Amino acid sequence: MGRIIVEVMPKPEILDPQGKAVRGALPRQGIETFTDVRQGKRFELTVDGPVSEQALEDAAKAAESVLSNPIIEDVVAVYDAEAGR
Amino acid sequence: MGRIIVEVMPKPEILDPQGKAVRGALPRQGIETFTDVRQGKRFELTVDGPVSEQALEDAAKAAESVLSNPIIEDVVAVYDAEAGR
Structure with missing residues (x-):
């Protein structure tokens, strides 16, 4: 069972009220x-078996389409949890 | 200007409705x-100057007290962004 990490942050120019509240x-x-x-999101995506190149590509596609809102957020990392950032 | 990354995830046994919705x-x-x-949170904490041991300790303290709810969440990483995970 593999895991892919996706990290999403608000774009720098976007107001981050949650981050301000925490601050x-x-x-x-x-x-x-x-x-x-600044506060963003961290996702763990689980796959059957080891993480393949295809799974990483699918995670990147998911990151841009479902896991983030490209208008206000940036995808800052997509990586195999075992391999590290 | 240094940055410390704090990563927080829901405890494994906790229902994660946001993660399910994304899934x-x-x-x-x-x-x-x-x-x-599974969906958690990623924080970027900015400090003046380079990241010191004290700043990392303060980030860990902040992680346990403000950035996470210890009843339902785990702090999974606290690290200097420059040094990597």
Whole structure:
């Protein structure tokens, strides 16, 4: 059983209210270290057997069509979980 | 300016309705490759200057207290974006 990781982030120019909300909560936990926080999505796609080139291509296609909204988001990574980023 | 990546996923035993919804949408795009899809969160935390050990510790603390809900989610990675996973 293989796993493919897909990572999606809001485009830099897009307002990220969730990231801002998280950024605002950190000082209340005594954490002042971070100047900005951006929040995106991380997907784990499971395949039967090992991850093939075709499965990676299908994951990239899924990333652009279903897992992200190309108008406001960028797909920043698609990779075999075993092979690492 | 350094960046720390924090990755959070729903605990395996927790129902993941978003992942199921995505899984159900893929065949409509002609993608039958994936037996399961799980959806989590990916954060980018920005720091002034390079990423220090202290910043990584603060990111791990933030991950457990603000960026995830320990009851239903696991923090699966905290790392310096430059150094990679």
